[in-house]
Amino acid sequence: MLKLYWAPQSRAVRALWMMEEAGLPYERVLVDIRSGDQSKADYAKINPMMKVPALSDGDVSMAESGAICAYMAEKAAGANLAPPVGSPQRARYLHALFFAAGCIEGAFAEKFGNIQIPTLQAGWGSFDRVMDVLEDWLRQGPWVLGDRFSAADVMIGTDLHFGVRLFNIIDKRPVFVEYLDRCMQRPAWQRAQAIDAAGV
Ligand SMILES: N[C@@H](CCC(=O)N[C@@H](CS)C(=O)NCC(=O)O)C(=O)O
Structure with a gap:
């Protein structure tokens, strides 16, 4: 299951919108950045920058909202959220x-x-x-x-x-x-x- 690590009123809304566009099942995991959840050791393993958003997909995890958007466009190919590789x-x-x-x-x-x-x-x-x-x-x-x-x-x-x-x-x-x-x-x-x- 895809897991989106996010916090409200943050740059994570980029990834949140992308997940909703992609239409694949995912779980939201709230990282309360105003209380310091992002600095906990478990989360630092997911995003060493200790920021939201981050995404995990099975055994792999990644961060950077732009990269998450690009990854999800490929993962949800049927949603048509990126032009085909090789196209102008x-x-x-x-x-x-x-x-x-x-x-x-x-x-x-x-x-x-x-x-x-x-x-x-x-x-x-x-x-x-x-x-x-x-x-x-x-x-x-x-x-x-x-x-x-x-x-x-x-x-x-x-x-x-x-x-x-x-x-x-x-x-x-x-x-x-x-x-x-x-x-x-x-x-x-x-x-x-x-x-x-x-x-x-
Ligand atoms: N370059 C990152 C920036 C992410 C970012 O700056 N997130 C902020 C919230 S808007 C954050 O997690 N701040 C918590 C902290 O730095 O402790 C991206 O685009 O995903």
């Missing part, structure tokens, strides 16, 4: 997944920490540049890959939700607002948000 759409798909982890996270850290790093050295360039790339990708829509919804939307959609709706650090560009409206209409998003709000 894989280029944007992989780009977007890595962009979320490598560039959006950095851009958020820049904003939250009010840090100034020369664009030449910052792996994400700059917050504004990251937002411009996202807007460019989403302008045509409806999804990051055009007509095809994919695990990349789970990552990008959750991050835009964090930035635009929860933390108010991203301007409400119409392209972002309309994209988020589409994300919110997905039943799997709604189930994940309901679980997250219930907190159990």
Whole structure:
């Protein structure tokens, strides 16, 4: 049985949404990060970074929300959450997944920490540049890959939700607002948000 280690109101909601999109049976294991559960030895064996989300699948376990989304897209192949290996759409798909982890996270850290790093050295360039790339990708829509919804939307959609709706650090560009409206209409998003709000 797949086990998702998660905590409400955290980055784990990315993986939660992905599990709901994937549609395979899974068990949720609450890791109370506000009480320090993530630092317990048993959990450190599952994710040595002692953060949520993490996923275990039989004898193996993994972490990093983007990797979990990619893994689940392969595992639940019938759910059609990734373009086929070798297809041209894989280029944007992989780009977007890595962009979320490598560039959006950095851009958020820049904003939250009010840090100034020369664009030449910052792996994400700059917050504004990251937002411009996202807007460019989403302008045509409806999804990051055009007509095809994919695990990349789970990552990008959750991050835009964090930035635009929860933390108010991203301007409400119409392209972002309309994209988020589409994300919110997905039943799997709604189930994940309901679980997250219930907190159990
Ligand atoms: N790069 C990780 C980040 C995960 C992360 O930062 N999780 C936070 C919650 S939003 C956490 O578990 N914090 C608990 C701690 O650091 O003790 C991912 O994308 O999965």
